Amino acid sequence: MQLDARIPSGPLADKWDTHRFDLKLVNPANKRKYTIIVVGTGLAGGSAAASLAELGYHVKSFCIQDSPRRAHSIAAQGGINAAKNYQNEGDSIWRLFYDTVKGGDFRSREANVYRLAQISNNIIDQCVAQGVPFARDYGGLLANRSFGGAQVSRTFYARGQTGQQLLLGAYSALMRQVAAKRVTMYPRQELLDVVVINGQARGIITRNLINGKIERHAGHAVVLCTGGYGNVYYLSTNAMACNVSATYRAYKKGACFANPCFTQIHPTCIPVHGTYQSKLTLMSESLRNDGRVWIPKNPGDKRPPQDIPESEREYYLENKYPSFGNLVPRDVASRNAKEQCDHSKGVGETGLAVYLDFKDAIERDGRDVIEKKYGNLFQMYEKITADNPYETPMMIYPAVHYTMGGLWVDYNLMSTIPGLFVAGEANFSDHGANRLGASALMQGLADGYFIIPYTIGGYLAGTEMNPVSEDHQNFGDAENAVHEFIGKLMAINGKRTVDDFHRALGQIIWDYCGMSRHNTGLEEARVKIQALRSEFYENVLVPGHEGDFNQSLEKAGRVADFLEFGELMVLDALERQESCGGHFNEAYQTEDNEALRNDDEYCHVSAWEYKGPDSDPQMHKEPLVFENVKLSQRSYK
Amino acid sequence: MTKDIRLTLKIWRQEGPDTKGRLETYTADGISTDMSFLEMLDVVNERLTLEGQEPIAFDYDCREGICGQCGCVVDGRAHGPETATTLCQLHMRHFSDGDTIVIEPFRARAFKVIKDLVVDRSPFDKIIQAGGYISANTGGAQDANTILIPQDIAEKAMDAAACIGCGACVAACPNASAMLFVSAKVSHLALLPQGRPEAPTRVQAMLKAMDQLCFGNCSNERECEADCPKEISIVNIARLNREFIKAGLGYAD
Numbered sequence: 054m055q056l057d058a059r060i061p062s063g064p065l066a067d068k069w070d071t072h073r074f075d076l077k078l079v080n081p082a083n084k085r086k087y088t089i090i091v092v093g094t095g096l097a098g099g100s101a102a103a104s105l106a107e108l109g110y111h112v113k114s115f116c117i118q119d120s121p122r123r124a125h126s127i128a129a130q131g132g133i134n135a136a137k138n139y140q141n142e143g144d145s146i147w148r149l150f151y152d153t154v155k156g157g158d159f160r161s162r163e164a165n166v167y168r169l170a171q172i173s174n175n176i177i178d179q180c181v182a183q184g185v186p187f188a189r190d191y192g193g194l195l196a197n198r199s200f201g202g203a204q205v206s207r208t209f210y211a212r213g214q215t216g217q218q219l220l221l222g223a224y225s226a227l228m229r230q231v232a233a234k235r236v237t238m239y240p241r242q243e244l245l246d247v248v249v250i251n252g253q254a255r256g257i258i259t260r261n262l263i264n265g266k267i268e269r270h271a272g273h274a275v276v277l278c279t280g281g282y283g284n285v286y287y288l289s290t291n292a293m294a295c296n297v298s299a300t301y302r303a304y305k306k307g308a309c310f311a312n313p314c315f316t317q318i319h320p321t322c323i324p325v326h327g328t329y330q331s332k333l334t335l336m337s338e339s340l341r342n343d344g345r346v347w348i349p350k351n352p353g354d355k356r357p358p359q360d361i362p363e364s365e366r367e368y369y370l371e372n373k374y375p376s377f378g379n380l381v382p383r384d385v386a387s388r389n390a391k392e393q394c395d396h397s398k399g400v401g402e403t404g405l406a407v408y409l410d411f412k413d414a415i416e417r418d419g420r421d422v423i424e425k426k427y428g429n430l431f432q433m434y435e436k437i438t439a440d441n442p443y444e445t446p447m448m449i450y451p452a453v454h455y456t457m458g459g460l461w462v463d464y465n466l467m468s469t470i471p472g473l474f475v476a477g478e479a480n481f482s483d484h485g486a487n488r489l490g491a492s493a494l495m496q497g498l499a500d501g502y503f504i505i506p507y508t509i510g511g512y513l514a515g516t517e518m519n520p521v522s523e524d525h526q527n528f529g530d531a532e533n534a535v536h537e538f539i540g541k542l543m544a545i546n547g548k549r550t551v552d553d554f555h556r557a558l559g560q561i562i563w564d565y566c567g568m569s570r571h572n573t574g575l576e577e578a579r580v581k582i583q584a585l586r587s588e589f590y591e592n593v594l595v596p597g598h599e600g601d602f603n604q605s606l607e608k609a610g611r612v613a614d615f616l617e618f619g620e621l622m623v624l625d626a627l628e629r630q631e632s633c634g635g636h637f638n639e640a641y642q643t644e645d646n647e648a649l650r651n652d653d654e655y656c657h658v659s660a661w662e663y664k665g666p667d668s669d670p671q672m673h674k675e676p677l678v679f680e681n682v683k684l685s686q687r688s689y690k
Numbered sequence: 691m692t693k694d695i696r697l698t699l700k701i702w703r704q705e706g707p708d709t710k711g712r713l714e715t716y717t718a719d720g721i722s723t724d725m726s727f728l729e730m731l732d733v734v735n736e737r738l739t740l741e742g743q744e745p746i747a748f749d750y751d752c753r754e755g756i757c758g759q760c761g762c763v764v765d766g767r768a769h770g771p772e773t774a775t776t777l778c779q780l781h782m783r784h785f786s787d788g789d790t791i792v793i794e795p796f797r798a799r800a801f802k803v804i805k806d807l808v809v810d811r812s813p814f815d816k817i818i819q820a821g822g823y824i825s826a827n828t829g830g831a832q833d834a835n836t837i838l839i840p841q842d843i844a845e846k847a848m849d850a851a852a853c854i855g856c857g858a859c860v861a862a863c864p865n866a867s868a869m870l871f872v873s874a875k876v877s878h879l880a881l882l883p884q885g886r887p888e889a890p891t892r893v894q895a896m897l898k899a900m901d902q903l904c905f906g907n908c909s910n911e912r913e914c915e916a917d918c919p920k921e922i923s924i925v926n927i928a929r930l931n932r933e934f935i936k937a938g939l940g941y942a943d
């Protein structure tokens with residue numbers, strides 16, 4: 054297989070314009086003859102489905118939740134970046150581009166990231182037009198705040214609910230198209246397979262989660278906007294239903310999976326407190342604007358925080374990184390927290406936490422100012438922990454949050470299966486080895502509102518297609534395989550629950566393929582995952598019935614995929630013998646314990662091709678060429 | 691302080707929309723007070739599964755109080771006894787050892803039970819389809835700072851826009867009205883200059899859809915506001931009424 058990223062030629066700033074001009078167009082009257090399947094209704098899926106329908110295409114939109122408004126983009130708190138330079142700080146498209154490439158530790162594609170920075174401004178315009186109630190200054194202009202990895206204030210926000218408001222904007226646009234009968238909505242449906250006919254993605258197989266019915270849906274192109282795979286760790290900040298199944302099953306049908314080992318650990322989450330715990334809760338990174346991270350200077354100091362005098366506190370981020378201080382990128386902040394806790398300086402019952410203290414900010418700005426900025430976050434923290442962060446410092450610890458890896462896509466966001474497009478967190482495209490804060494919302498909406506609608510047109514206009522019906526043999530074969538697999542899961546009738554297997558898998562991945570990794574551990578993890586997977590197929594217990602609302606069965610299918618995917622992550626981590634961004638191999642670090650890249654050998658995307666259940670996947674390299682930025686050791690000092 | 695408590699649970703079990711349901715009693719031992727309510731149900735379900743019984747179906751997703759997918763009536767209150775709290779954010783420290791807790795689905799004519807505690811809230815999507823949007827196709831927007839919006843107006847719009855569409859207001863209302871939900875969206879959009887052009891048609895269409903979908907009407911009981919996990923105020927209902935009257939009189943503003 055030859056990977057062709059289809060990056061347009063010409064100067065960086067002109068590539069997207071040139072490309073849009075070069076893309077073939079579908080005649081407006083012909084658009085309604087095309088059916089496009091969009092899976093997922095988060096920021097990428099919701100905005101893509103709505104925008105495609107506005108253009109005149111017939112869209113079938115699928116989501117796993119009971120309503121498209123609930124996709125997990127809704128939980129994004131902090132904000133969305135754009136290069137508007139409204140604050141007159143010298144921001145520009147170039148600076149946003151540069152920050153994003155650098156923040157991604159030089160493992161992303163220049164052309165994609167530049168396009169993202171260009172589009173960022175259109176997104177804000179579009180969202181305001183839709184009625185997204187962004188925060189405003191007293192004069193009525195849009196307000197901004199700063200975020201990790203940047204020295205300018207370019208983040209637009211709606212209190213601590215930016216993701217919710219952006220998603221509701223996309224959702225309302227989608228609902229408008231449902232009312233116009235250009236979108237058919239299929240909620241509570243889960244993708245179980247992608248149907249490929251004559252080498253083109255032409256449909257999907259889904260399970261209706263209410264009655265268990267397996268359904269066939271045909272179309273001219275399929276867009277996967279199914280999010281990331283953070284739940285492979287069991288505990289993450291993802292919603293419970295987030296999974297890898299849609300992208301993993303597409304991978305098994307021929308779509309390459311890129312950089313699966315690039316996972317992001319978010320530095321500011323509420324620490325774990327018990328084995329029954331079902332998920333981790335993120336505290337927006339924007340808190341680091343005003344909160345100061347500290348730990349006691351003396352290991353094992355168990356005094357309550359207010360009894361530890363200033364002289365015995367260590368503000369390790371401010372000391373180590375004077376210019377960025379508490380606002381270093383996520384991977385740097387997370388690894389530093391882990392390092393302190395590894396040295397027994399952690400706080401709280403488990404010793405796996407550091408303080409995030411707002412005392413100085415409250416004294417400086419007043420409680421009401423802090424409340425206005427972070428009120429709902431403080432409230433959420435108090436609900437979960439029963440501690441009041443206005444009076445006592447928050448305790449935070451890193452947690453799995455975002456996955457930069459995903460299905461490999463070219464500049465058109467098309468995977469290695471023609472007609473299968475991938476947008477948002479589900480693709481690998483823009484964040485390299487680490488994503489900066491407030492960039493996920495930007496990417497999801499860029500892909501959905503402004504990229505996919507053009508590039509799908511180019512594909513449809515430039516591709517010869519035969520009519521395909523849902524009676525085609527490939528639909529039948531895919532449906533039979535899905536039935537057979539579900540029957541197999543139901544028949545095992547073992548002694549361990551699905552969640553129990555998931556928890557065990559998560560522990561292996563967290564221990565060996567988490568914040569820091571080493572080769573022996575990774576080798577060990579691979580063996581452990583294989584053993585757990587064998588046990589799963591002998592001993593899992595799935596109660597209930599196949600043709601019914603059955604949440605255990607839903608989870609069993611997802612965990613089955615995680616059990617295979619976890620091994621792919623480990624393989625990818627083993628293959629990449631360097632450290633970069635979220636992938637930190639202990640053997641490769643600078644004297645200051647920063648990630649040490651090896652640009653001579655690993656300045657590439659690793660795209661994995663499935664080779665069947667009994668063979669290792671094959672790795673293909675897409676070299677990353679940097680013509681506009683100079684590769685440098687990231688430094689936030 | 692963490693401790694373990696023992697609870698008696700009376701939980702609504704119903705196989706499907708057309709079968710008769712009943713309350714069944716379960717004992718939940720060793721429940722940590724640090725658990726969330728849904729984690730408590732997870733623990734009960736793990737035990738039921740291992741005993742060869744069918745686990746209790748209940749909706750959830752984000753478990754951080756924002757997606758709006760979870761929600762049951764707990765001891766007669768939508769989302770349970772704590773104010774401004776979704777069920778996933780309710781923690782067991784608010785219950786005591788030996789308590790009996792009754793857990794039922796959100797009940798409303800418009801919300802059919804799918805299974806056990808899971809209900810069909812798709813009528814909410816249909817109300818939004820009737821007009822809960824601003825007609826702004828992708829691509830045509832002017833610069834975001836062209837229209838100034840006073841900060842207090844933006845804040846009020848945000849107060850209304852914070853609705854998570856969970857349906858607690860309907861479950862809490864003796865008339866099973868969706869008035870709080872509808873008024874939150876009407877207010878959010880009517881307050882913003884971008885939403886004004888469609889304000890009259892929006893309020894009329896959304897209310898009509900609400901009626902057609904078998905939601906009841908508002909008789910100022912204020913139960914919705916009391917149980918709303920996002921503290922959406924009934925001031926929004928007053929604003930909706932004003933918008934409705936203005937629309938009926940043919941005034942756009």
